[in-house]
Amino acid sequence: MMEQKSKEEEKKVGVIETWLRKHPLPFKGATRHPLILSIRDGSIDIASFKSWLAQDYLFVRAFVPFVASVLIKAWKESDESGDMEVILGGVASLEDEISWFKREASKWGISLSEVVPQQANKKYCGLLESLMSPDVEYTVAITAFWVIEVVYQESFAYCIGEGSKTPQELKETCERWGSEAFAKYCQSLQNIVNRRLQKASDEELKKAERMFLNVLEYEVDFWNMSRGNV
Numbered sequence: 001m002m003e004q005k006s007k008e009e010e011k012k013v014g015v016i017e018t019w020l021r022k023h024p025l026p027f028k029g030a031t032r033h034p035l036i037l038s039i040r041d042g043s044i045d046i047a048s049f050k051s052w053l054a055q056d057y058l059f060v061r062a063f064v065p066f067v068a069s070v071l072i073k074a075w076k077e078s079d080e081s082g083d084m085e086v087i088l089g090g091v092a093s094l095e096d097e098i099s100w101f102k103r104e105a106s107k108w109g110i111s112l113s114e115v116v117p118q119q120a121n122k123k124y125c126g127l128l129e130s131l132m133s134p135d136v137e138y139t140v141a142i143t144a145f146w147v148i149e150v151v152y153q154e155s156f157a158y159c160i161g162e163g164s165k166t167p168q169e170l171k172e173t174c175e176r177w178g179s180e181a182f183a184k185y186c187q188s189l190q191n192i193v194n195r196r197l198q199k200a201s202d203e204e205l206k207k208a209e210r211m212f213l214n215v216l217e218y219e220v221d222f223w224n225m226s227r228g229n230v
């Protein structure tokens with residue numbers, strides 16, 4: 001009886017929660033990076049922030065076709081029509097995000113047309129491009145999509161959380177990904193991923209878990225880049 005109950009509970013917990021318990025350090029490494037800690041404690045070097053902003057603009061431009069490719073996979077492979085609305089919401093919000101990057105860059109005197117992608121950025125955009133292949137399963141692609149979004153949500157929410165000393169001029173940036181609305185969107189993605197993983201084959205589960213860890217590494221490399229540790 002006891003054993004039955006714990007198995008039931010495990011089912012309710014969801015695969016993502018079990019991964020987060022199994023791999024706390026990689027997740028913490030990506031969401032509590034020194035760059036984020038320096039925003040939160042106010043010691044951030046503005047040159048690092050500007051470098052992150054410029055590189056992230058290029059990343060987001062590459063992220064748009066990736067999210068569009070996840071939308072196509074959802075249309076072809078999903079067992080739930082509601083997935084498309086969640087992903088479509090993500091695509092739509094990226095238009096506003098790109099405009100925001102342009103405004104923010106001009107505020108900081110950054111000429112976006114002159115930004116050259118650094119190595120870690122090129123590598124990460126290469127990963128996005130590889131995930132656009134029709135050979136990559138919807139479950140694996142949507143897992144990557146969720147991790148990419150949740151790292152920013154967890155990181156920037158920490159910068160505006162209780163006790164933070166984030167400089168006023170960086171608060172809008174932190175709000176963009178640290179807001180309640182963005183957290184809700186990430187939760188919707190997480191629900192899709194958990195549902196898909198519950199039905200996945202062992203092989204697909206392994207692929208998705210490897211992707212989860214891979215993306216966390218790419219995120220750390222991306223933060224490192226902005227601190228000059230390419």
Ligand SMILES: Cc1ncc(CN)c(N)n1
Nearest residue numbers: 056059060148149152222
């Ligand atoms: C590198 C990176 N990772 C995630 C996000 C959030 N879409 C982003 N803008 N940039």
